[in-house]
Amino acid sequence: MSLLEYEQQIFLDAFHEDGLLVTARGLGLERIITSFLKVYCDAANLVLVLSTLSLDEEYYIEELEKDNVSPLPKVITNEYNASDRQKLYLQGGVLFITSRILVVDLLTDRVPIENVTGIIVCRAHRIVESCQEAFILRLYRQKNKTGFIKAFSHNATAFTAGFSHVERTMKNLFVRKLFLWPRFQANVQETLEKHKVDVVEIQVQLTNTMVACQAALLDLLNACIKELKRCNTAIDSEEITVENAISKSFDQMIRLQLDPVWHQLGPKTKQLVSDIKTLRLILGHLTQYDCVTFYNMVNSVRTSEKTFGQNTGWLFLESADNLFIHAKSRVYGDEESRKKLKKESKQKDVPLLEPCPKWEALAEVMEEISEHNKKADEKLGHGRVLIAAEDDRTCSQIKEFLCDGSQSLLARLFNKSIATKGEYLEEVKKRPIGKRKKQKISKDPDNVTLTQMVGKTAENGDVKEGEELPFTSGDAYYGVLPDPVTIIHPLHGCSDPFSLVRTLNEVQPRYIVLYDPDMEFVRQIEVYRATTPGSPLRVYFLMYTGSVEEQRYLTTLRKEKEAFEYLIREKATMVIPEEREGKMENDPNLTRDATPAGAKANTRKGGQPGQNQSQNKVIVDMREFRSELPSLIHRRGMDIEPVTLEVGDYILTPDVCVERKSVSDLIGSLNNGRLYNQCVSMCRYYKRPILLIEFDPNKSFSLQGKYQMSNDVSVQETTTRLTLLTLHFPKLRVLWCQSPYATAELFEEIKMGREQPDANEAMTVSSVEDIEWSDKYSHQPQDMLLRMPGVNSKNYRQIMNKVQDLAELSTMSEVELTSIMGHSQNAKQLWNFLHKEHNPSDNATSTKTAKSEAGKRWNKRKR
Secondary structure, eight states: OOOOHHHHHHHHHHHHSOEEEEEOTTSOHHHHHHHHHHHHOSTTOEEEEESOOHHHHHHHHHHHHHTTOSSOOEEEOTTSOHHHHHHHHHHOEEEEEOHHHHHHHHHTTOSOGGGOOEEEESSGGGOOTTSHHHHHHHHHHHHOSSSEEEEEEOOSGGGGSSTTHHHHHHHHHTOOEEEEEOTTOHHHHHHHHHTOOEEEEEEEOOOHHHHHHHHHHHHHHHHHHHHHHHHOTTSOTTTSSHHHHTSTTHHHHHHHHHGGGGGGSOHHHHHHHHHHHHHHHHHHHHHHSOHHHHHHHHHHHHHHHHHHTOOOSGGGSHHHHHHHHHHHHHHHOOHHHHHHHHHHHOOSSOOOOOOOHHHHHHHHHHHHHHHHHHOTTOSSOSOOEEEEESSHHHHHHHHHHHHHOHHHHHHHHHHHHTOSSSHHHHHHHTSOOTTSOOOOOOOOTTTOOHHHHHHTTGGGTSSOTTOOOOOOOTTSBOOSOBTTBEEEEESSSOSSTTHHHHHHHHHOOSEEEESSOOHHHHHHHHHHHHHOTTSOOEEEEEEETTSHHHHHHHHHHHHHHHHHHHHHHHHHHOOOOGGGGSOSTTOGGGSSSSSOGGGSEEGGGTTEEOSOGGGOEEEEEGGGGGSSHHHHHHHTTOEEEEEOOSSOSEEOSSSEEEEEEEHHHHHHHHHHTHHHHHHHHHHHHOSEEEEEEEOOTTSOOOSSOSSOOOSOOOTTSHHHHHHHHHHHOTTOEEEEESSHHHHHHHHHHHHTTSOOOOHHHHHTGGGOSSOOGGGSSOHHHHHHHHTSTTOOTTTHHHHHHHOOBHHHHHTOOHHHHHHHHSOHHHHHHHHHHHHSOOOHHHHHHHHHHHHHHHTOBOOOOOO
16 A cells, blocks of 8 residues: 555654644545554564554454555454463554553553553544543553654544643643644645546536425524524524534534533423424435435424424424425425326326436436446546445435336335325336436346446456456445446445445446535545546536535535634644653653642641552452543542452442442432342441442433422332432442542542552452451341331341341240340330231231241351
């Protein structure tokens, strides 16, 4: 794989100095990363690659294998045990590794960190202070001052959110250099201009009914946005606009503003957010799919909204009526056309079925390509065709249109979703299908294979006779047409993010039809054209003029351009200290809040430093490294010891055990009873068990809404279950923390001046010889005894010490119970419960329970 001129410059800049590289989408960042991996695939190096997906790893390994690179990178997952991983580290080379595994191996000194050549971080825009990757880089820089750190990202807009986002990201990455490569960079433009793509722009006109539907939808969106701003003055009005509302990122944009206060919003505001999402979805259907699919979408929304009464008033606007009228007219036509069609067919509501304008444009393009293929003296000559559309549904419709024609496709959709019977199908099929001729392609999978399609072009020198082509993308439709060989591939929603790039390189099309505009794929085509200068290429670019589709595409271009301009200004003004890279000795950035937690003043001892400064540590369960908390605990100066715990998630002291729950995990654990069992274990083995409930500061949650709690208590309510939990476990403490940062601070305060925990004892807590008193006896009889009237946490131990089992307890008199329990009222309640007559149904149940439990004793367990 040879790099282009600007790619070589990018590679050299990032190779010679550590830094954060941000490129525009589609400029071939994966090619740059592949080149770095190719350089470091050597046993003399040990390079760790973070923040990759399994599909990324497969792609990079395949590309390196094509270049005969050896040894190839290895992928370290949980399939490798600790000793195997330690051997792999010593073997060197490039290792793809998950962050959770690497954190544990770094903390347990399995990684020869002083021998690590460097770390490559992909998707650098996701690196925040509390993430695992930032934790890894901090551990790495503490012990290795010479290795490199190189971070890559192609999402420039992600660095514009928040205050000094790019500077904070660079701080978390321990890099000082910022490399920016937008599409408008001079070197990029010069390189791509040398190999300019032959583009044919086709401006497709919307039909009159489509224009009317689009105008109605934009009016409704505008009305909903105005009402949303009126109901919520705290919303950033500059961001919430109609232009942004039609983009795909609008949902994320509005939820970022409303999520922290979502539980405080009224039902109208929540419904407005839902309505805007629905209207944007309908707007996308207008230009993306056919008239039948669009009508079904509009009709289903109207039906469901009227049925449940969930709307904010937009259904009663005049624009909504216009939308429904024109959506129906696209299927059935206007009054005049319907009357004319009824006379001809002698049927009621005969569908007119307006075809998509892009279908007709696509038919003309395919006819033109066919003509080029027939002419031997054409510049482009014979070659394959790649059609790229928005999603799989669009690709499927294009395939059916090319094979069967538009009217057959529309008739099938109409009969499937609207018509009650199939009486319209034959009538519609009789109509002319327009400029596109129906393609006769066998449906037998044995007679339509891609190899045979390609074989028909062998005589033109396109491929060798009988040659098998390794087309690997499972998202594409291959061999749609035999002449020319046509492949249809979706732009988004693919199972493999590199499938479109793979298809370009494997198919090597001579003609590309961009059915839907996409900024990233346009640039990928430019890079492909520049890397294969000897192969002729023509691109047909289809776009609806004056449509939301066009505006969405232009907005995407504008936002990325503005993001790079913002980053360029930030780069020119940001002040970066010399110690930012963490390569200096005694770097203050690596001291974990400057002062170790154990060395901070203890106010209970006259401000003297705490004891056991060098051993201030927290024992953490392995599964907790999926969360942010271990990283923040380490940053506050507490050492972390990762082990596998059977009881609890964090052991702060020999007596303090913490079970951490997020809000969603808390509700799920309360529902399935798992939290009860966890609390039982903690209360048995630790003197101070703690249930920590941790909130996400970016998510809304409230146990109680804006209104007072109802008088009706339900066992299904979360508050009720929490109340029962605290009543059943009196020594359990429940702590609430608004974020992981607050949790780390709270842990530090709890540990201050207390003894440090022992990992060996924590791992074998169930087999410790010196166990708590509550674990001397069988737990089932204990639980049953505690549920009896008159028995409480103060007197149940006295009963268990003096009474052998439940059967003996039931034979005792009220006087004997009083002498044991020390309280006449409690003894009377217990005696009445054991001897008072009950209803026959209750008595039968009590007798059955008593017999089953009579044999249970609370004698000391055999050890």
